[in-house]
Structures are given as structure tokens and as C-alpha cells.
Amino acid sequence: xxxxxxxxxxxxxxxxxxxxxxxxxxxxxxxxxxxxxxxxxxxxxxxxxxxxxxxxxxxxxxxxxxxxxxxxxxxxxxxxxxxxxxxxxxxxxxxxxxxxxxxxxxxxxxxxxxxxxxxxxxxxxxxxxxxxxxxxxxxxxxxxxxxxxxxxxxxxxxxxxxxxxxxxxxxxxxxxxxxxxxxxxxxxxxxxxxxxxxxxxxxxxxxxxx
Amino acid sequence: xxxxxxxxxxxxxxxxxxxxxxxxxxxxxxxxxxxxxxxxxxxxxxxxxxxxxxxxxxxxxxxxxxxxxxx
Numbered sequence: 392x393x394x395x396x397x398x399x400x401x402x403x404x405x406x407x408x409x410x411x412x413x414x415x416x417x418x419x420x421x422x423x424x425x426x427x428x429x430x431x432x433x434x435x436x437x438x439x440x441x442x443x444x445x446x447x448x449x450x451x452x453x454x455x456x457x458x459x460x461x462x463x464x465x466x467x468x469x470x471x472x473x474x475x476x477x478x479x480x481x482x483x484x485x486x487x488x489x490x491x492x493x494x495x496x497x498x499x500x501x502x503x504x505x506x507x508x509x510x511x512x513x514x515x516x517x518x519x520x521x522x523x524x525x526x527x528x529x530x531x532x533x534x535x536x537x538x539x540x541x542x543x544x545x546x547x548x549x550x551x552x553x554x555x556x557x558x559x560x561x562x563x564x565x566x567x568x569x570x571x572x573x574x575x576x577x578x579x580x581x582x583x584x585x586x587x588x589x590x591x592x593x594x595x596x597x598x599x600x601x
Numbered sequence: 602x603x604x605x606x607x608x609x610x611x612x613x614x615x616x617x618x619x620x621x622x623x624x625x626x627x628x629x630x631x632x633x634x635x636x637x638x639x640x641x642x643x644x645x646x647x648x649x650x651x652x653x654x655x656x657x658x659x660x661x662x663x664x665x666x667x668x669x670x671x672x
Contacts, residue, residue: 420637469609472656476616482649483623578638585645592652600664
């Protein structure tokens with residue numbers, strides 16, 4: 392009798408936890424989406440500042456080098472295109488990592504999660520290579536350099552945080568913090584990673600194609 | 602240097618096609634779902650597929666400046 396009552400109490404407690412989880416999940420998800428919206432505002436303010444500078448400050452773009460007086464060269468679009476594909480590819484692998492987690496395919500989840508982390512790291516290395524080879528005068532050398540390094544640096548920081556975030560999520564998933572019904576952290580990580588991909592779409596167009 | 606740029610264009614072209622195809626497959630898989638996270642995922646996947654199209658156009662030279670000078 393005591394055992395049955397204990398079991399019943401345990402089931403009630405579990406049911407109560409489940410209700411709490413469902414209710415707080417929706418609130419946490421909304422909070423996370425609002426956080427992403429605030430990040431959109433942050434990037435938008437810098438992007439619009441760049442658009443203003445691009446269209447009003449200098450009659451030619453890239454602008455003239457303030458030291459030599461020659462026009463600064465364009466950025467390497469071909470290399471950036473490859474780097475963009477690497478980042479977009481990581482977005483797709485993250486999506487499939489999430490889907491495999493939902494379907495309890497741990498092996499495929501691990502594979503896609505690590506592919507995402509590796510591709511994200513490759514993107515950061517590509518950015519580092521570009522920073523050391525772009526001849527646009529450095530961060531303080533010109534308006535173009537200041538805009539480029541500020542915006543892509545801010546984005547690169549987001550990617551770096553994302554890589555660390557994904558590593559933590561993977562460790563948590565290995566420690567069974569999540570299961571097939573409770574995986575809000577993974578959902579948030581996936582949304583964050585897609586977000587940094589999409590910000591890069593705007594930056595790629597603005598700095599390399601426009 | 603030009604040869605390297607040519608290789609980069611080909612890699613970008615092939616990569617963009619592959620990623621775009623898988624992005625569309627992922628988008629189709631999400632299409633019927635209605636949760637907030639699913640809606641946001643659909644929007645972001647769609648924009649990512651658009652990014653692949655931009656890369657595709659850049660790699661094929663349809664959009665300007667890819668064949669121009671490099672820094």
C-alpha cells in the first residue's frame with residue numbers, strides 16, 4: 392500500500408514536472424526568439440550605418456586610401472564565396488543534427504553535430520586568413536576597413552560563441568541532460584546557429600557583391 | 602593567383618548547389634510544422650537558401666565584382 396502510494400506520488404510529481412516543463416519551454420522559447428530579435432536590431436544599426444557611409448561619404452567605393460590617395464581594392468569575392476558555403480553548409484548539418492536527435496539517431500546526431508562544429512571553426516579560420524590578407528587599410532585605415540572589420544568582427548564573435556555553445560550542447564547531450572522529449576537547449580542552439588548563418592547572407596551581399 | 606580564384610569559384614559553385622538542395626529538403630521537412638521554433642526555422646532556412654543563390658550568382662559572375670580585382 393505504501394509502495395503504491397509512493398509510486399502514485401512519484402507519477403504525480405513527474406506529471407507536474409512535465410506540465411512545468413511544457414509551460415516554461417514556451418516562455419523560454421519566446422525569450423530566446425526575442426533575444427535573436429534584439430541581435431537583429433544590433434546588426435541592423437551597424438548595417439544601416441555602413442549603408443549610409445557607402446552611399447553618402449565617398450563618391451567612389453571602395454573609397455580612396457587616406458594615406459596614398461589611391462582607390463582601395465575590392466575584397467576577394469571568390470574566397471568569401473567558399474567561406475560562405477562553409478558557413479551555410481554548417482547550418483544545414485546543424486538542422487540535420489537536430490532532426491536526428493528528435494528521431495533518437497544518436498550516431499547520426501553526433502556526426503552532424505561535429506560536422507557543424509568543424510565547419511564553424513573552418514569559417515572562423517577563413518575569416519582570420521582574410522583579415523590578414525585584405526589590403527583595405529586595417530580597422531583604422533579607412534571607412535571601408537572600419538565598417539568591414541567592425542561588422543564581420545561582430546559576426547565572427549557570434550560564430551565563435553556559437554561554436555563554444557554547440558560544444559557545450561554536445562557535452563550536455565552526451566551526459567543525457569536532454570532526451571527525445573526535452574531538448575530545449577538543442578532547439579535554442581539550432582536557432583542561434585541558423586541566425587548567424589542568415590546574418591552572414593546580409594554581410595556577404597553588402598561587403599562583397601554590392 | 603587566377604588559377605586559385607578559378608578553383609575557388611568552382612568549389613563555391615558546387616558547394617552552393619549542394620547546400621541549397623539540402624536546405625530546400627530541410628525546408629520541405631519543416632513545412633507542415635506550426636510551432637514558434639518551426640516557423641523561425643523555416644524563415645531562417647529560407648534565407649539561408651537565398652544566401653546559397655547569392656553565392657551561386659557570384660560564382661557564375663552574374664552578380665558584379667566576382668571577376669574584379671582582389672584585395
